[in-house]
Amino acid sequence: MPDLPLVARGKVREVYDAGDGRLLLVASDRISAYDAVLPTPIPDKGRVLTALSVWWFDQLTPVLDSFGATHHLLSATDVPAEVAGRAMLVRRLDMLPVECVARGYLSGSGTAEYARTGSIRDVALPPGLVEGSRLPAPVFTPSTKAAVGEHDEAIDFLRVVDLVGAARAEELRELTLALYRRGAEIAAEAGILLADTKVEFGVDAGGGLVLGDEVLTPDSSRFWPASSWAPGAPQPSFDKQYVRDWLTSSGWDRVSPAPELPDDVVAATRERYVAAYEQLTGTPFV
Incomplete structure (x- = not known):
């Protein structure tokens, strides 16, 4: 441009x-x-x-x-x-320095932390959960917003309070969970489980809270086919988890430059993104 x-x-x-x-x-x-x-x-x-x-x-x-x-x-x-x-x-907004993550199922980094501590940051979870388990209720597990090439860091709620103040932190938590719950309801009607999602907020000139960036896409969310959900193992998905899994299997050390994706992985990833759009919206992608 x-x-x-x-x-x-x-x-x-x-x-x-x-x-x-x-x-x-x-x-x-x-x-x-x-x-x-x-x-x-x-x-x-x-x-x-x-x-x-x-x-x-x-x-x-x-x-x-x-x-x-x-x-x-x-x-x-x-x-x-x-x-x-x-x-x-x-x-144009003044973006808040928090990645607002809501989880309704145990997956990804949340599974690893739960296995070590029985919780995700300061959110205690019941015993006996496994990869793919539905949580008793959706939870708010925020992180920092890292620059390109750096790593997001999971943080607890008190750190969010430090970053944005107590009232705004509570507002972020409640609105993030409300958006997750409504998104999960809509996805369920389309036969999809919304395992987790990340949203970002900014503040306008009047101090009002504004949902920004992208929302509930395969880049920012884990979407699982409801028909094949089976806790105890990684789930089939309509998101970029497929690419993460391929990278893990390729032996990439996450430090050296990332490898090129094979043609079949590219095609299968595109298919998953398009399928997510079509199944959620009920309209063909053209």
């Missing part, structure tokens, strides 16, 4: 200054795993992330309204032609 000033470049997105308090978020086909950007793109990934986020912002508006909050999306159509389909025009 040579006509717009570049504000930031993330693992997946470029952010441009669109003027008048607006930003242009452009989603690429890059894919990241274990805090590294992989050298192989996934075709159509940027379009899936954008279309699904736009759909979810609409679905989640009633939840945001009930908290007196909003989302940052202004338009997904009033964007430059060269990035049409993978860009959103959004409000």
Whole structure:
């Protein structure tokens, strides 16, 4: 976008200054795993992330309204032609320094921490849970927001209080869990389990809380087919866990440059992203 000033470049997105308090978020086909950007793109990934986020912002508006909050999306159509389909025009916000994570099932790093401590950070969990277990109730397990190439760090609720203040921390926890619960209900109607998700919030000029970035995409969430859910092992998924699993099996040490993805892994990953969009929204991806 040579006509717009570049504000930031993330693992997946470029952010441009669109003027008048607006930003242009452009989603690429890059894919990241274990805090590294992989050298192989996934075709159509940027379009899936954008279309699904736009759909979810609409679905989640009633939840945001009930908290007196909003989302940052202004338009997904009033964007430059060269990035049409993978860009959103959004409000510029003061982003909060917390990754807000909600979990309804035990998976990923949460499983490893639970196995060591019986909890995830300061959230105690009952004994006897295994990979893929449904939790008694959704839990809030936030993390820091790391720069590209650095690692997110799981934090407890008191650290969130330190970062944003007690009242805002409580607001973040309650709204994150409310968004997760509504997202899980909608996903369940489509035959999908929302195992966990990450959302980000900013503050507008009036101090209001605003849902930003992307929301409930295969990059930020774990989606499992409900029909094959079987606790006790890693679950089949509609998200980038497939890529994480391949990287683990490849022997990559997570320190050296990430390997190229084989063609079959690229194709299977694209298929999962598209399937998530189509099954959740009930519409074909074109």
